[in-house]
Amino acid sequence: MNLSFSIIVPVYNRPKEIDELLYSLTKQDFGDDYEVLIVEDGSDISSEDIIKKYASNLHLKYYYKENSGAGMSRNFGMERATGNYFIILDSDVILPTTYLSSVKNALIHNFTDAFGGPDKAHESFTPLQKAINYSMTSVFTTGGIRGKKKSVGKFQPRSFNMGISKEAFKKTKGFNHYKVGEDIDLSFRLWSEGYDTQLITEAYVYHKRRTSIKQFFKQTFSFGTARPELNRRFPSTKKITYWFPSLFIVGLDIFLVLALFGYWQFLLCYVAYFVVLFLDSLLQNKSFKVAYLSIVTTLTQFYGYGLGFLKSYFFKSS
Structure with a gap:
């Protein structure tokens, strides 16, 4: 199979992060030619000097283009790419040396017109960034839907680390104009067009996040507001599990x-849950500080997503 990769990276006011990403690309154990398209989305702080390095x-x-959001900037890059398979990355990720070879090997073994990969915390990340990564990826918080396990039904690639064939891009026309949830929207449209997606567990990235x-909180609130909108556009994708964060915070408040x-006895179930979180994060991160912060970030995540979900569900955006 002749795979020709084009890597698409939108960037907005993040020259330091794009520097780290490009440096990690120079360390790939990958012999094939590939191109990297950096799309500066109307930044006030240019990355051009970093890119020249x-x-x-x-x-x-x-x-460089006027600001239109990450989704439109990704489309901008894919329209100008010469490869036949596009890899889309956020500017705040760092790649392990095996990333590109892992993607190629997986697609040769089991080709799909789109894929997604998980994210991890790099050892250089701050304790808070490691805690946020834990809250976003743990089976105890998100149920493994962001790449911790394969048995979660059809995998919905996330735009910080995903790929799409040129054919599928042309058929779907890529990302819609939505500022949040545009990657999930694309997954649903890919499926409706008959394209398959897969999780490539070996194609992980180190994702800095917030x-x-x-x-x-602001990011997770946006995620929460996006889900009811996605449910309205794609009714068949509704799941009761999307209500869990909202029910969690309502129950905790009560x-x-x-x-x-x-x-106070009713709070014991929450205390037990947070103890499990603390111990699991401690086991994974080997840090009491990260374990403690994991409780804080999980509460932030649930309140952000839960409140955003309730707002969007009961007060539709016009």
Whole structure:
């Protein structure tokens, strides 16, 4: 199978992160030719000087355009790519040396017109970034839907680490204009066109995500608001599990009020859950600080997503 990769990376005010990503691309154990298209999405802080550093090591194409959001910038890059398979990455990821070879080997063994990969925390990440990564990827928080396991039904690739064939891109016309949930929307449209998706567990990336609790809350709130909109556009994809974060925070709030009146026993199930989270994060990260912060980030995630979901469900955007 003749696979020719084009890597598409939208960037907005993140020159330091794009530097780290490009550096990791120079360390790939991959012998095939590939191109990297950097699409500067109307940034105030340009990445052009950083990109020039790697002109002799990578086949780079740099574009600057007016701000339109990540989805439209990805489409912009794919429209100008010369490969027959597009790999889409966020600018704040770092690749292990085996990333590209893992993608190629997996597609040769089991070709699909789209794939997604998981994310991990790099050892250089801050304790908060490691805790956020835990909350976003743990089976105890998201159920493994972001790449921890394969037995989660059809895998929905996420745009921080995914691929799509040129054929499938032309058929679906890529990402819609939505600012959040555009990758899940694309997965649903790929399936409706008869294309398959797969999780390539070996094609993981180190994903920095957000660097503060406030930013993480805002991000998860946006994720929550997107899900009811996706359910309205694709009714057959509704699942009761999407309600879990909202039910979690409503139950916690009710039990906290009951505890004020002496009925603290109801909180024991939540205490047990957070103990399990703490111990699991401690086992994975080997850090008491990260384990403690994992409780904070999980609460932030549930409140952000849960409140966003309820807002979008009961108060539709016009």
